[in-house]
Amino acid sequence: MSVKTFAAIDVGSFELTMKIFEFSQKGGMKEIDCVRRRLDLGTDTYFNDKISNEKMDELCRTLQEFSDRMRAYKVDGCSAYGTSAIRETKNTTIIQDQVAQRTGIRINVLSNSEQRFLGYKAVAARGETFGRIIGDKTAVVDIGGGSIQLSLFDNDTLVSTQNLRLGVLRIQEYLNRFEAKSSQAENLIEEMTMAQLGTYKKLFLKDREIRNLIVVDDYVSPCIVRENGSDAMLTAEDYRVFQRRIRSGSDTQAAMALGVSEEKVPLVFISALLVAEIAELMGAERIWAPGATLCDGIAYEYAEKNKALSGLHDFEKDIIACASNISKRYMGSKKRSETLERIATTIFDSMKKVHGLGRRERLYLRLAAILHDCGKYIGMVNIGENTFQIIMATEIIGLSHLEREIVANVARFNYSRFVYYSEQTGASRLDRDSYLIIAKLTAILRLASGLDRSHKQKLTGLKAALKDNRLVLTVDTQVDITLEKGFFRMREDFFKEVFSIEPVLKQHKEL
């Protein structure tokens, strides 16, 4: 049977959701069940730092029900993700462990960038419409409680993504603090947001043209979906009409009209206003709120990992494009990066049997190669450390915090002395496995940089082959590669140490 069933669980700050999905080549991704239960974990976490026992019990009870339901559907797989309430509580690991012991469900904690990435995958899960729309100039705004994420697409590819601390709950909190009257609310919100959005425009948007705006949120999207369906594309004018409706009348009337609970109306109002401002700022002509939720993204991720669907969007391309843009921002050399990336991946690919790493690690290597020289933007000495700091301070959508740290370290050790696991100091909490990945990728990247020491991209037509204990690299070039050979030998020690393989550089001269 080519049909796969999967359960996606979102342990959100205010609600627990489980969706059951079915994947088939023919029918694509199909939601077949969705259960949601209100559970306010957020208040516990944000105000008491910890999730209380009562909430914990309720969490386990509901997850147990979810687990029973998964069994009933005989699911082939399941993932559970926790967002800020789980991430920010002091007892995260205790909670994770207790839940796993009591319900058999392992809650993974999402970092902001991972969560955003899933939100973006959720939109991609809408398949065709998504593919069609991002071919054009498109922005995605993902509105959360604490912050919003703005991502820009061009030509099918993500080109930039930025986090702005303009979350709905945060704004609501400010309004409460200022004791703003509802008549003032709109102006206040506008003032608060325009400052940040203006900077954003200057630095990132520049004069980029945006046609479509995709909205991901839990506030205004459900209302739009309820009224128009999840495929409806609103014109800017349609949207203004919709927004005006929310504004007019009391909260009670708005709640009735929108089909949401009254307490949610102010949040819908803020979210709707944010969308309107961003749409105006960007000059977007069409607005699409597909009502995508985290669960959709989780399911999409599962489909990717298990090849349960065909025609998936290439997110790796997005991540690479994103990294290239960062490199460009810090004036990295595009040519040099490309050469380095090519050499490094050639070595990586020829050594699969030895390093035992997979596709994801290959991506880290590529990213490290692309970003390896960002640090030069700050100064020509200490490049490694500077590069490390830049990467750690820049959000790369689609990479978890841990993954980012791996990439940053590989880039760092390309220049600096390798710091062994036992020598580690500072705040990093990398585990041994991740550290080993860093070591392996560093070894490869170092060797690759050695081969392009002159930065003149001399080594065209590089071939790599593993023969017994030797990695034979053959270059097909007429030019003098004495310099490269020299650096190559200087850099092979670490490579030998990590892989017990001796790299040999050969020049194939066609006379």
Added chain:
Amino acid sequence: MAETDFSDPKYYTNRELSWILFDHRVLNEARDKSIPLFERLKFLSITASNLDEFFMIRVASLQDMVNAKYDKTDIAGLTPTQQLKLLDPAIHQLVELQYSTYNRSLLPQLRQNGLQIIRQHEELTAEEAAYVDRYFEENVYPVLTPMAVDSSRPFPLIRNKTLNIAALVRKKNGKDELEFATVQVPGVLSRIVPLPSEGGVRKLILLEEIIERNMHKLFLNYDIVCAHPYQIMRNADLTLEEDEAADLLKEIEKQLKKRQWGEAIRLEVEADMDKRLLKILKEELRLDESYIYRIDGPLDLTVLMKVYALEGFDHLKAESYTPQPVPELPAGCNLFEELRKGDVLLHHPYQTFEPVVEFIRQAARDPKVLAIKQTLYRVSGNSPIIRALAQAAENGKQVTVLVELKARFDEENNIVWAKMLEKAGCHVIYGLVGLKTHCKITLVVRKEEDGIRRYVHLGTGNYNDATAKLYTDVGLMTCSEAIGEDATAVFNMLSGYSEPLVWNKLSLAPLWLKDKFLYLIDRERRYAEEGRPARIIAKMNSLCDRDIIAALYRASAAGVKIDLIVRGICCLKTGVKGVSETITVRSIVGNFLEHSRIFYFQNDEHYEIYCGSADWMPRNLERRVEILFPVDTPKLKERLFHILDSLLKDNVKASVLQADGAYEKAGRRGKPQFHAQEAFCREAVAQAKAAAREDGGVTRTFIPETHQEK
């Protein structure tokens, strides 16, 4: 011209009075000479059990309101006190008519047909008397508990709805001081006792007569001055009627102390009861004169159901009807396969309920089935559905059952089998807080080659194989994806999860079913105003929701033609100028209990038909979980329209509501007689036969194997 206020109480009938009219219509069946004699007995018995329920629920509730000094007016502008005042003569009149029917019409005819019910033990022959005395000593005496009242023994608690015999007794050697004594007629013994007879007329005597005759054996040291049967009904309903407003509940909670628990609200006595005896009862039970019913005949006519069950009188009963097989779902078929071919509409009891039971049975066995979910309101005693559900759980399916414990009078029964289901491993939900779950829905989730497929049964009647032979209901079986998704959402909500963002097809009470109906009614009004065709046909059990009725009035005033088929209570008035001139109301009371709810809206040229579990009553629309489902398949829509159309044509069992508030039998006006329920029976038989022929045709064909070129 001032705008008409369509919710003005003057346009509405009080629901209790309308109910009395309904019981009269049932009584009319008992009086109808064209109906087989034993069927008439049955109808008379039904009027009695109806009235009992009416007392226990409605009169008790009004009494509560009066005690709580709750004087909000009803839909027709009447306070509870005013309502009770109007009800009193109406009920007395109904009871009188019950007994005159029994005494003047049914008893003599039974006699003519060879069955004599002995009215008083004094009528027994010496031989018969000796027989009943022996019967008394052997069977009755051991289970009796006589109770006397004197200074040391207080007046005993007379249990609700039990039949008793009261007596005045005097000590044999004492002076003339009279004492009160009472004995309960035991419920464990059959109330009808056949007497030995040699051919010819069969004779019956009622148990209380035998006891009355032998009273002296219970009070050996006393002389029996007089002895008469009596029965009381108490306001002992511990739960408040859901029909009543929430503010009443609060009021009563406040006044809890004032509420007299178990206070008597009706006393029925033999018409010629000794005045002294009656006085004692009246005083001890603290009853007003209006609560006393002097009965000329046997108390509690529900006993006639037992008479109906006597063997050997089949020629005096209606020909029994066997529910017919459903052509689309022949016996032994794989239901899931058949349903994939298309939706199936079931019309009970004309068509058998078996496919619904079989649906659960097959689901329980089918290895591909993952889950079965069902709502159960009232089920039969030895329910095959419960057995199949338990079996499914034992087979490892996820079985979720919502058992409504608040189903009136059925609580105990429900608890027993709910426990049993739990033991078998089913997930049992015992109703929802504050809401009665009245919808009838079953969902079977099956994992098929191409993924999950959901099969759904939606009905207007309970999952009760016994009543499905007597109640007219419709059911839809489908594997439509849209309905399947909604069904999953319904059960998710019943399990306590949040409402989904969007519903595809189903409308749910108490969420927005009422709004949906109001919208549908108003849409017809708009069409009528635009001069387009507009019509509503609605069939239900009761109609008493003010908002709905007001919307119907508004639609009628705009010219919408509205035909209502309402079996029971109807608070709407017909023929009011400028308000309801285009509305007709008819009630069908026949051999089968009309129970289906079907709603037709012309919707310009694209008529829509819905079925559901809800009546147009506030309790259905606001305090119950109900489902309304559309039927979309053109063929099935036609069938439903045919059902409504036939019922509108009925001129045998239909009564039409007149402008003066009375019901009159539908006139024939020269048209041939048309009995809708009988017509449905004939149609079902013909369809089943045709299907059987077709089937036979297929199996008689040989299929030669031929060489096939690739």
